[in-house]
Amino acid sequence: MTATTTRRGPGRQDLPRQPARRTRLASHPGRAPAPLTTRIAFLAPAAVLVMVLSLAPFVMTVWRSFFDDSLVDPHFNGWGSYARIITDPVIVRSLVNTFFWLIGTVAIPVGLGLAIAALTNSVSWGKYARLAIVMPYALSGTAVAVIWNFILRDDGALNGLLEGLGLGSLAHAWLLEWPANTIMLIVANSWQATGVAVILYLVGLQGVPRETIEAAALDGVAGVRRFFYIVFPQLRATTAVVMGISLANGLKSFDLIWVLTNGGPGRATETLAVSMYWQSFVLQRPGSGAAIAVILTVVVVAVSVGYLRRQLRTS
Amino acid sequence: MRRRSFLTAAGLMGLSAVLAGCSPNQPQQVSRSLSFFNDAASWEPGYLRAGKALAARTGWSLDPQTIPNATSYEQVMRSLLETRNPPDLVKWGSGYRTQDLARTGTLATLDGAWKTSVANGWLDDALRREFTYDGHVYGLPLIQGFYVMFYNTALWAELELEPPTTWDEFMGVCETLKRAGVTPIGTTQVNIWPVANWFSMLAAAFDPDWYQAACTGEASFLDAAPRDMMKLWQEMIDRGYHTSSDALSDDFPAMLQQRRIGMQPTPVSWSTQSLELAGLSGDGGYDAFILPSVHGQGLSVVTEVAGLVVPAGSTRLDAAREAMSNWLAPEVQQPWSDFLNGSSANQEVPWSDPVSRRIQKQVRDEQVRVLNRYWENSPPPLVVGTTQDLGGFMASPTDPRGVLESLQRRAETEWSYWREVTS
Numbered sequence: 001m002t003a004t005t006t007r008r009g010p011g012r013q014d015l016p017r018q019p020a021r022r023t024r025l026a027s028h029p030g031r032a033p034a035p036l037t038t039r040i041a042f043l044a045p046a047a048v049l050v051m052v053l054s055l056a057p058f059v060m061t062v063w064r065s066f067f068d069d070s071l072v073d074p075h076f077n078g079w080g081s082y083a084r085i086i087t088d089p090v091i092v093r094s095l096v097n098t099f100f101w102l103i104g105t106v107a108i109p110v111g112l113g114l115a116i117a118a119l120t121n122s123v124s125w126g127k128y129a130r131l132a133i134v135m136p137y138a139l140s141g142t143a144v145a146v147i148w149n150f151i152l153r154d155d156g157a158l159n160g161l162l163e164g165l166g167l168g169s170l171a172h173a174w175l176l177e178w179p180a181n182t183i184m185l186i187v188a189n190s191w192q193a194t195g196v197a198v199i200l201y202l203v204g205l206q207g208v209p210r211e212t213i214e215a216a217a218l219d220g221v222a223g224v225r226r227f228f229y230i231v232f233p234q235l236r237a238t239t240a241v242v243m244g245i246s247l248a249n250g251l252k253s254f255d256l257i258w259v260l261t262n263g264g265p266g267r268a269t270e271t272l273a274v275s276m277y278w279q280s281f282v283l284q285r286p287g288s289g290a291a292i293a294v295i296l297t298v299v300v301v302a303v304s305v306g307y308l309r310r311q312l313r314t315s
Numbered sequence: 316m317r318r319r320s321f322l323t324a325a326g327l328m329g330l331s332a333v334l335a336g337c338s339p340n341q342p343q344q345v346s347r348s349l350s351f352f353n354d355a356a357s358w359e360p361g362y363l364r365a366g367k368a369l370a371a372r373t374g375w376s377l378d379p380q381t382i383p384n385a386t387s388y389e390q391v392m393r394s395l396l397e398t399r400n401p402p403d404l405v406k407w408g409s410g411y412r413t414q415d416l417a418r419t420g421t422l423a424t425l426d427g428a429w430k431t432s433v434a435n436g437w438l439d440d441a442l443r444r445e446f447t448y449d450g451h452v453y454g455l456p457l458i459q460g461f462y463v464m465f466y467n468t469a470l471w472a473e474l475e476l477e478p479p480t481t482w483d484e485f486m487g488v489c490e491t492l493k494r495a496g497v498t499p500i501g502t503t504q505v506n507i508w509p510v511a512n513w514f515s516m517l518a519a520a521f522d523p524d525w526y527q528a529a530c531t532g533e534a535s536f537l538d539a540a541p542r543d544m545m546k547l548w549q550e551m552i553d554r555g556y557h558t559s560s561d562a563l564s565d566d567f568p569a570m571l572q573q574r575r576i577g578m579q580p581t582p583v584s585w586s587t588q589s590l591e592l593a594g595l596s597g598d599g600g601y602d603a604f605i606l607p608s609v610h611g612q613g614l615s616v617v618t619e620v621a622g623l624v625v626p627a628g629s630t631r632l633d634a635a636r637e638a639m640s641n642w643l644a645p646e647v648q649q650p651w652s653d654f655l656n657g658s659s660a661n662q663e664v665p666w667s668d669p670v671s672r673r674i675q676k677q678v679r680d681e682q683v684r685v686l687n688r689y690w691e692n693s694p695p696p697l698v699v700g701t702t703q704d705l706g707g708f709m710a711s712p713t714d715p716r717g718v719l720e721s722l723q724r725r726a727e728t729e730w731s732y733w734r735e736v737t738s
Contacts, residue, residue: 071419071736072419155559266707282390
């Protein structure tokens with residue numbers, strides 16, 4: 001309670017709204033508030049861009065999803081495309097894969113990023129370890145897919161290593177069997193994505209006041225307990241950002257899957273984003289593609305709003 | 316400069332750049348080359364040589380631009396065809412692939428070019444159906460090849476293997492190679508379309524009548540023939556006769572040269588170029604045979620015919636049509652065919668590679684039944700779905716019956732859809 005009061009400033013809640021506004025404006029003496037038309041004029045370009053580039057295509061996509069798959073002269077189809085999609089086992093698996101991605105791309109970068117940042121923050125050789133972890137973040141998804149293809153193919157580096165170590169019995173067709181192939185794709189993605197989590201957590205760790213850590217040390221709290229009871233709670237804002245980024249990355253995952261497996265074999269590694277691409281552009285099924293896009297949007301919005309509301313409420 | 320002035324100036328500059336980008340085409344310098352989009356980057360020297368010969372006849376050469384990924388290429392072309400400035404010429408598949416594009420109204424008719432080519436004796440009119448939709452011709456052949464099994468002659472000589480003439484002999488060859496530590500056949504499901512190649516060859520060897528009927532929607536994937544064929548395929552995979560399904564088809568020529576695979580199913584004549592680049596000499600380093608019939612009912616061979624189509628929106632439509640009228644002329648086809656070791660659809664233009672020439676002669680002399688590759692032989696969405704399912708089967712060959720049921724369900728839906736949109 002004390003901390004909250006300190007952050008907001010003493011007595012601010014008790015001030016009436018109008019005087020508070022005057023106080024802010026007073027910092028720019030002589031500048032009158034801009035007229036409403038000017039403010040609208042400044043806002044208009046951004047609003048128009050959002051409407052034209054984002055909202056209008058979204059509305060058109062929703063509208064198109066209610067028509068059939070004809071390229072020329074499509075007919076109104078009601079919920080037909082949705083009904084076909086949700087009963088298509090491939091799309092159902094695609095939905096399952098999307099949730100795998102959601103869980104994997106949140107848990108792994110957050111867990112690994114936090115662990116690596118915490119473990120390398122205060123050791124002398126930490127910067128080299130961090131460099132190795134962060135470097136993949138500079139690569140494109142396509143490059144990552146090419147690298148991991150060399151590793152995961154049946155005659156690839158991983159199986160070669162296992163056989164070289166006398167562990168040939170553990171060699172596996174990593175990209176060919178579901179759900180192992182989806183899990184390996186998530187691992188490959190995490191290899192790249194963990195770098196940004198490490199960077200963000202390192203920044204967060206720099207912001208933890210030394211006084212709290214010294215106070216904890218004086219109280220005899222050390223090691224893992226000190227980290228989880230003292231440090232980690234102060235990284236809450238960082239964790240929120242890392243999770244938010246990971247959520248978005250997980251739901252929009254496309255390039256790595258497309259290059260590494262094309263969604264195969266047998267469409268086993270598709271996520272909703274890949275399924276949408278297949279239906280819309282490869283199979284030339286605009287109605288079905290639009291319906292998947294709408295379903296994906298609903299999932300993304302539901303997850304994002306749920307997450308943000310929780311974050312906003314608790315902070 | 317004050318901040319507001321700077322922002323205003325920057326905004327105006329950006330706005331003018333956007334407006335310039337959106338404005339109609341500015342008058343351009345007249346080019347005497349036709350923009351030609353294709354998906355085979357390594358063929359560019361051949362396109363340029365053919366274009367040079369074409370320019371000598373028409374004044375128009377070729378300006379090849381490549382998108383080397385087959386799937387991306389299709390998406391980009393379909394999008395470009397809808398624009399107001401599409402390419403002048405496009406490499407495209409024949410059969411249902413051409414029909415699928417023609418039905419959207421984005422292709423120009425080439426009836427005149429076809430008629431001229433046939434009248435000059437450059438083109439077999441029997442190929443017309445591969446480029447016809449709704450009574451009009453929409454393409455001319457760019458290449459024609461036959462799918463055969465290539466092998467490394469030195470390896471086969473060491474193992475005392477001979478080109479098989481029966482299916483039992485073929486399986487014997489596979490077994491010998493396997494025992495020698497060589498994976499017998501290079502196949503893969505990566506990039507999807509290679510699945511269609513082996514499926515076409517196996518189905519044509521197993522039961523060509525069923526294959527052709529299935530391709531036109533007149534036979535079921537649940538018939539006895541496909542059930543038995545899938546059992547055979549499953550047995551071959553289980554015995555280790557095929558490469559892992561995540562192998563890359565681009566690696567197969569080198570794998571053949573390095574004796575890591577024993578055979579590569581791929582077309583004469585243009586595949587010989589890759590084999591030569593991999594270090595196998597065209598003079599006895601590799602050879603090829605037509606896959607024997609499983610039930611001994613006579614040889615069948617799978618052909619691939621790719622074509623050239625002209626977008627209806629081409630800004631140089633007349634020039635593109637004129638180029639197409641001259642495309643199959645012998646002096647244009649000869650440099651093109653020489654580059655690829657063969658493949659010209661003009662039967663008067665000899666194929667240069669001896670193996671390819673022998674296969675071409677065998678097909679003609681023995682009247683080998685010629686069947687279209689599956690990729691071009693059914694409606695594209697059905698083909699893509701089928702190859703995806705079969706790719707899954709190649710990766711995990713545990714449920715052939717389930718795969719066939721899925722194929723049949725899709726076939727019923729897609730054929731119904733195709734007939735509805737093309738009727």
